[in-house]
């Protein structure tokens with residue numbers, strides 16, 4: 001039995017390859033009933049996704065995946081049910097995108113020096129005038145033939161210690177969670193098993209995340225193993241956090257991460273959607289109870 005919830009996906013508004021409309025159609029066809037669009041550092045795709053979902057049997061959750069620098073590492077915090085019009089969130093995301101623009105030019109300069117010219121222009125063209133991410137560099141470099149697959153491009157060119165790497169200068173953890181809460185959303189620590197940090201550092205990260213107002217761990221993720229589900233379910237329980245589930249789908253080119261294939265949360269997890277009310281959400285509680 002697959003879960004009807006997918007609370008972590010990307011569109012062409014960041015580094016996905018499907019437009020928000022195409023993403024919604026594919027999610028519906030795959031049996032997803034509640035879909036969060038969580039593009040990196042932008043809510044630019046939400047309007048289109050919402051319009052596409054309006055005519056379908058799909059609850060669209062307005063989301064975002066915010067890049068954070070924590071103890072020198074990049075970690076990701078997903079916001080669910082954020083108000084895309086919130087000005088403080090909007091201003092924070094604009095700052096992050098400014099850093100993205102500068103970083104992309106700097107990556108281009110560094111790759112130039114490493115003997116691969118033209119990557120900034122190439123990656124920018126692939127981003128279609130939207131936000132630019134390392135994924136666009138990886139796609140362009142794969143097309144150039146420097147590696148066979150995008151993940152090999154990351155490994156040899158785009159990660160720490162490699163020629164195209166530029167250290168992140170993203171939001172602070174408390175800032176990112178604060179923006180999400182301020183915009184009425186719930187903050188979820190994304191794919192916690194993916195960070196290359198020690199077990200004690202991960203506990204410190206989760207503890208701080210909770211202290212600053214984070215409410216859930218992404219227990220089930222397209223980038224987690226089955227063992228990771230159980231380990232993270234345990235962490236969520238130990239820290240009194242809710243649990244979330246998201247594919248981190250970026251497009252049909254990576255078929256091992258598909259929409260509509262997520263398993264249910266492990267037993268004992270309290271879902272982040274526990275208190276979500278679907279169409280009744282706009283009805284005052286007193287009326288909904290009939291008093």
Ligand code: AMP
Nearest residue numbers: 015040067132133134135150151154155
């Ligand atoms: P950025 O936020 O611009 O630094 O890019 C991060 C994105 O790159 C992630 O969200 C993934 O989509 C992608 N990514 C990171 N590492 C890898 C990898 N090893 N292989 C493929 N894609 C990756």
Ligand code: MN
Nearest residue numbers: 010015040135
């Ligand atoms: Mn991505």
Ligand code: MN
Nearest residue numbers: 065076190191
């Ligand atoms: Mn991520």
Ligand code: MN
Nearest residue numbers: 008010065248
């Ligand atoms: Mn993601």
